[in-house]
Amino acid sequence: MTATTEPVRTLPVPDLSPAALAAVTAEVATYAAEHDRSGAVPLPGLEAVHRAGLLTATVGTAHGGPGLGPRDAARILTAVGQGDASVALIVANTLNAHAAQAERPHWPAEAYDDLLRRSLDGPAPVNAIRAEPELGAPARGGLPTTTARRTDDGWELSGHKAYATGGTALAYHVVWAVADEPDGDPERPRVGHVLVPADAEGITWIETWDHLGLRASNTHDVVYDRVRVPAASFVEIPRGADGVYRDPAAASGPGSLGHAALYVGVARAARAAFVDFASTRVPAALGRPIATTERIQAVAGEVDVLVVQAETLLHGALLRLEAGDTSIVPELSGIKVAIARSVVAAVQTAVAALGNPALSRHGSLERHLRDVLCVRVHPPQEDTALLAAGRRVLGV
Structure with missing residues (x-):
């Protein structure tokens, strides 16, 4: 290639x-x-x-x-x-x-x-389209049922994928599939990604995305019905030295922290919304903005500390990677979990302090709350990250 x-x-x-x-x-x-x-x-x-x-x-x-x-x-x-x-x-x-x-x-x-x-x-936009309705998240293990069948001049892709973020805005799909080849090993087929232009014939979108958060991400299902692509469009994911296929999405890296970074932005937006409301809300009984009260000032300080904590974890880890410190690589999953906990706590703290106004769709805080909760779904997810960290520190 x-x-x-x-x-x-x-x-x-x-x-x-x-x-x-x-x-x-x-x-x-x-x-x-x-x-x-x-x-x-x-x-x-x-x-x-x-x-x-x-x-x-x-x-x-x-x-x-x-x-x-x-x-x-x-x-x-x-x-x-x-x-x-x-x-x-x-x-x-x-x-x-x-x-x-x-x-x-x-x-x-x-x-x-x-x-x-x-x-x-x-x-x-480009997206790696990997999850399937039956399989779920590939980082949890298993192989796709989506297949790329070898033809005389290329590949024919067929399958049903879920959570294909980007929807019709995508320019290219990077589709996780198993190779179906005449001379392939049916017990241990090749696995890889098929590069598909979004305007190829045979692609159908199913509007399944009706989510609590990230509602405009268009993370719908997509069906590939004998979509034909050139021979070079199949990019194999090599198996390990032991012959076992391991999903690369299950491993942490700078890319997984990139997803965490966007939720740091959500927490920033929630902090700004909290400040705006506190600075302009003047209850009749108080006669001055609630931002002048110690209670709200303490809450603002708590929110700020949580946002700063998340940002420091994020950029501290990336700076170490940038400096060539590979010792941090096994810790990246745990760092992503810590960032997720911080940004969720920051938004929840702001919402809890303001009560009903924060939950109204007339403001933005309720949207930030719904969006920030989605940080938990990106791999590596908390349970697998904690398990890996525990085994690492225990040496088992």
Whole structure:
């Protein structure tokens, strides 16, 4: 398989100054409530991220991109997540895909060049589409029932996938499948990802997503009915030295912290909403803003400490990775859990202090609460992370 080695185009270098990121946050936030209510694909938010050059920030320099690393990606995702968590989730998946290609080129040249061309024309999100209705999350083990059948000139993809974030906004699907080959080993088939352009024939969306949070992420089911792709479109995931297939999504890395970063943005948004309400709410019996009371000041301090804790964990871990400290790698799952606990606690604390106004859909705090709870579903999930950490420290 050949991969792009010479840039065929130049992609924009994004401005990551605090002011520029704040402007993106503000524009994305403009549409967040509307899309949360309708569940529509959040195209205006994606277009804002695209115009700022953020959607291709992790495209490698070898491919004409800026080649930004995990810490910059985390800053982007926190800023976008502060505006709209649904948009940020789609962006996170896209940045992860480009970062993986930059680190280890594996897309065929024609497909990746096509993706980059689409990225110049407008938002071109990518997602690894892996879960299935019967299997559930692949990080829990098992193999997909989705199959890529070998043909004379390529592959024919068929199967039903669940939780395909991005929906019809996607430019490419990276579909987890088992190879069905005439000369393959039926007892130990090859497993990999099939790179599928979103406009290929045979793709049908089923609008199943009706979720508590991330309502505009369009994480619907998708069916592939004999979708034909070229031979180079199947990218095998190698088995281990012992011949056992292990799902790469079950392992922690900078990408999993990228997902956590967007929820740091949600916690920031909740903190800002709390401050705004406390500064403008003047009960008749009090005669002054509730922000002037010690109780609310203490709550604001608690929320702030939790947000700062999450941000420090996130960037501290990424700084250590950036410095080449590989000793932290086994701890990344636990760090993701700690970040998740901090951001959920921050939003819940703000909501609990304000009572009914925080739960009203006339404000944004109830949306931030619903969105932040979704941090727990991203792998590695808490139970598996704690089990792994326990076995590591106990040496068993």
